[in-house]
Amino acid sequence: MSLFAECPLTLADAELRYLPGWVAAAEADQWLQALLAQTPWEQPQVFLHGRHYPVPRLVAWYGDQEARYRYSGLIHTPLPWTPLLTEIRRRVAAECGQPLNGALLNYYRDGQDSMGWHSDDEPELGEQPLVASLNLGGARRFDLRRKGSTRIEHSLQLEHGALLVMAGATQHYWQHQVAKTRSPCAPRLNLTFRLIRSPA
Incomplete structure (x- = not known):
């Protein structure tokens, strides 16, 4: 099978494409090192159950000037x-066949950095959000479950240089997470490109 062959994931009410090796390893290495060095990382706090908690990863939001984005109760x-x-x-927009005006960068420094269960279904993203997730650095497990369920239905190992595209009704019916792990893992940088249709 070609390293660049599309791998559709057959989940009901979802439109997912996983493209391993979407960017060659040497170029992905260059991107990773440059982005880690250039990005002004932040660790914002979220307010849950009456207390403020730092998010368990470092983040940065890039975009067109009007692409303000609200998530976790914060406007970015x-x-x-x-x-x-x-x-x-x-290059990501050409692959997806639509414009993209914002990118959320998440830096997972080690296995204790994580992303909890959520859907990218904010109103700013429109009725059928497209989220293109580019993975650089250490591989991490990406879990999917049906909304309303506690059972993981599908897991995918997101590899260095791979692109995962989530489109259609995926965000309406599915949640995803990157769980903490005690297994040794290299630092991982994830870039999630999206189109903000109605800025916050």
């Missing part, structure tokens, strides 16, 4: 695109 004003992110966005 975009940083301007860097030349490297502009090029990566161009």
Whole structure:
């Protein structure tokens, strides 16, 4: 099978494509090192059950000037695109066949950095959000479950240089997470490109 062959994931009420090796390893290495060095990382706090908690990862939000984005109760004003992110966005948008005006960068420093169960279904993303997730660095397990269920229905190992595209009704019916792990894992950078249709 071609390294660049599309791998559709057959889940009901979901439209998923996993493209391993979407960017060659050497170029992915260059992107990872440059982005880790260039990005002004932040660790925002979220307010849950009457207390503030730091999110368990580092983040940065880039986008077009109008692409403000609300998630986890916070409104994020975009940083301007860097030349490297502009090029990566161009290539991801060409793959997806639609414009993309924002990118959330998540930096998982080790196995204790994580992303809890959620759907990318904020109103700003429209009725059928497209989220294109580019993975650089250490591989991490990506879990999917039906909304309203506690059972993991599908897991996918997100590898260095791979692109996962979630489209259609996926966010309406499914949640996803990157769980904490005690297994040794290299730092991972995840870029999730999206189209903000009605800015926050």
